[in-house]
Amino acid sequence: MDDDQEAYLLLLLSDSNLPTGSFVASAGLESYITHGLFSPSARGLQGTMDATMDFLRDSLRTYARSALPFVSDAHRAVESMLAAPSNSGQDDASSTAVAQIKALDDLYEAMTLNHVARRASKSQGVALLTLYSKGFSRPAFMQARTPDDSDTLRQTQAGLFIDRLKLEVRREHTHGHLPTCWGILTAALGLSLERSQFLHLFLHARSLLSASVRLNTLGPYAAQQLLLHAVRPMVEREATRCRDLRTGYDVSTISPRSSNQEFDETTHGPAVTWPLGEILAARHDLQHSRIFNS
Amino acid sequence: MSAGVGRIVLGLHGSEAVFSEMSSAYPLKLLSPRIEQQNVSVVYILSYGGGLVGGDRIELGVEVQEGAVLVMLSQGSTKVFKSRPGQRLSDVSQGTSSDAITTQIMDVTIDYRGMLFLLPDPVTCFASARYNQIQTFRLKGAANAVVLDWITSGRRSLGEEWDFSRYYSVNEIWSNDERVAKDITLLEEQEPADPPLSQRTLADTLAPYSCYATLLMYGPLVQSTIRPISGEYANISVFKHSTPPDLLWSFSLVREGRGCVVRIAAKETEDVRNWLGERLRPLERILGSDVYHQAFG
Numbered sequence: 193m194d195d196d197q198e199a200y201l202l203l204l205l206s207d208s209n210l211p212t213g214s215f216v217a218s219a220g221l222e223s224y225i226t227h228g229l230f231s232p233s234a235r236g237l238q239g240t241m242d243a244t245m246d247f248l249r250d251s252l253r254t255y256a257r258s259a260l261p262f263v264s265d266a267h268r269a270v271e272s273m274l275a276a277p278s279n280s281g282q283d284d285a286s287s288t289a290v291a292q293i294k295a296l297d298d299l300y301e302a303m304t305l306n307h308v309a310r311r312a313s314k315s316q317g318v319a320l321l322t323l324y325s326k327g328f329s330r331p332a333f334m335q336a337r338t339p340d341d342s343d344t345l346r347q348t349q350a351g352l353f354i355d356r357l358k359l360e361v362r363r364e365h366t367h368g369h370l371p372t373c374w375g376i377l378t379a380a381l382g383l384s385l386e387r388s389q390f391l392h393l394f395l396h397a398r399s400l401l402s403a404s405v406r407l408n409t410l411g412p413y414a415a416q417q418l419l420l421h422a423v424r425p426m427v428e429r430e431a432t433r434c435r436d437l438r439t440g441y442d443v444s445t446i447s448p449r450s451s452n453q454e455f456d457e458t459t460h461g462p463a464v465t466w467p468l469g470e471i472l473a474a475r476h477d478l479q480h481s482r483i484f485n486s
Numbered sequence: 487m488s489a490g491v492g493r494i495v496l497g498l499h500g501s502e503a504v505f506s507e508m509s510s511a512y513p514l515k516l517l518s519p520r521i522e523q524q525n526v527s528v529v530y531i532l533s534y535g536g537g538l539v540g541g542d543r544i545e546l547g548v549e550v551q552e553g554a555v556l557v558m559l560s561q562g563s564t565k566v567f568k569s570r571p572g573q574r575l576s577d578v579s580q581g582t583s584s585d586a587i588t589t590q591i592m593d594v595t596i597d598y599r600g601m602l603f604l605l606p607d608p609v610t611c612f613a614s615a616r617y618n619q620i621q622t623f624r625l626k627g628a629a630n631a632v633v634l635d636w637i638t639s640g641r642r643s644l645g646e647e648w649d650f651s652r653y654y655s656v657n658e659i660w661s662n663d664e665r666v667a668k669d670i671t672l673l674e675e676q677e678p679a680d681p682p683l684s685q686r687t688l689a690d691t692l693a694p695y696s697c698y699a700t701l702l703m704y705g706p707l708v709q710s711t712i713r714p715i716s717g718e719y720a721n722i723s724v725f726k727h728s729t730p731p732d733l734l735w736s737f738s739l740v741r742e743g744r745g746c747v748v749r750i751a752a753k754e755t756e757d758v759r760n761w762l763g764e765r766l767r768p769l770e771r772i773l774g775s776d777v778y779h780q781a782f783g
Binding site for chain 1: 618620669672673683692728734739
């Protein structure tokens with residue numbers, strides 16, 4: 193994929209109006225505020241900006257460490273499926289990829305032990321699959337330049353695969369969690385893994401800032417200032433720190449004996465780094481009044 | 487037997503519980519006191535010198551056979567030191583340095599209708615300590631498990647508050663071939679931040695709490711313990727707090743309610759212990775009063 197095409201995709205994917213359900217998610221921020229944890233230490237704008245950044249950093253750090261390995265492994269699974277030789281090899285490749293995605297989804301379900309986060313993750317994940325099949329597939333009346341060029345074949349195959357996965361989710365054979373589905377969507381569109389990882393974390397941070405504006409802890413201009421000047425180094429740092437992490441879903445025996453193992457889970461696996469955030473997010477539904485779903 | 491390796495096999499012969507195996511090697515020590523309660527067996531997991539040092543590695547295999555009930559306790563909190571002053575025998579014998587990560591691995595199999603209660607005191611990591619704990623529970627048929635895993639912020643009397651280097655803990659529960667829960671927590675000191683970001687320490691992210699606990703329960707025989715906690719949780723209604731409460735807890739069901747995960751954060755460790763002691767009171771009928779009070783005071 194050339195740079196122009198990739199830049200164009202980034203423009204589309206970072207549109208805050210995409211129907212992905214992130215508008216109703218605060219990832220625990222609303223509960224954090226209700227429980228008295230949002231506490232600006234200084235008066236005025238600097239205090240609220242600092243307090244917002246504190247939440248953003250803790251939230252992004254734990255999300256990156258726990259979810260990015262799933263984005264990466266799902267992206268790789270779909271990319272290698274789409275790289276399989278056409279015709280004969282495709283059905284097998286597609287079945288293999290479905291099995292891999294199910295294994296990833298199962299592991300993420302077992303690791304996401306807070307029911308509110310689980311619920312939000314599933315609804316946003318499935319929305320991404322629908323976004324691809326309804327929003328990013330080529331309309332039937334628009335003919336490809338040539339019916340058998342490789343881009344068209346790739347798009348057709350990705351579309352079939354995502355339709356198949358949607359059916360699996362509808363039959364409750366798999367969960368369709370957000371990080372897995374983001375990896376699938378971006379691989380299907382041909383976005384590189386590195387871009388996909390960065391954009392996923394950026395969107396997490398931006399949606400938290402939107403939630404701050406709706407919760408009235410931050411003004412819309414201050415949110416933009418943070419986005420331009422503070423969020424970028426934070427997202428870059430987490431993306432760099434977590435880019436090589438894996439889930440280990442395809443490793444049969446995992447152990448901390450790093451020397452002769454292919455995968456040391458304790459250093460290269462997913463983990464939750466902010467237990468306080470887990471408790472607050474799980475308490476979301478207990479709030480007497482609330483405007484978000486998570 | 488290699489250093490730090492231990493094994494426990496508990497079976498039921500008729501109505502009598504029998505340890506067909508119980509062995510351990512330095513620095514791990516296992517003790518099984520005689521207790522009043524029939525059909526319940528207790529093992530204390532101890533370490534020489536009351537703690538573990540850098541490079542120590544404990545590897546414990548446990549088998550709870552059909553219908554047996556095993557309670558595993560510790561005596562005081564598990565202390566993780568960077569190095570043990572004076573005595574360095576385990577380091578020398580293993581050829582490890584105190585920079586190596588202290589590791590505790592436990593692999594437990596619980597057979598049909600067996601029960602495991604892992605109710606240790608909290609782990610306390612001293613300044614600069616590094617600790618990995620990896621616990622796997624394999625439940626077969628209608629087996630049951632209650633697993634408590636908790637950590638304090640350190641030696642607060644010495645001003646240590648989340649001052650260790652690394653704490654990594656995995657609790658994984660399998661029910662037959664299904665992985666029902668895999669809880670992974672990583673608490674790590676944070677590297678220096680570059681401007682415009684200011685430095686944010688581990689203590690900053692965990693404040694204002696000094697003790698974090700995770701309680702996992704799974705199986706048919708713990709349903710009567712889960713139900714009242716679930717009911718209590720559903721009745722909570724949170725109005726706006728101006729400052730964080732002294733204790734916060736959350737409750738989530740896993741796998742259609744066959745199990746649950748409870749998380750607790752509190753300013754004081756004793757508050758967590760009391761909270762657990764009250765909510766887990768239905769277990770007293772199974773464990774007996776003595777064992778129950780050993781675990782929860």
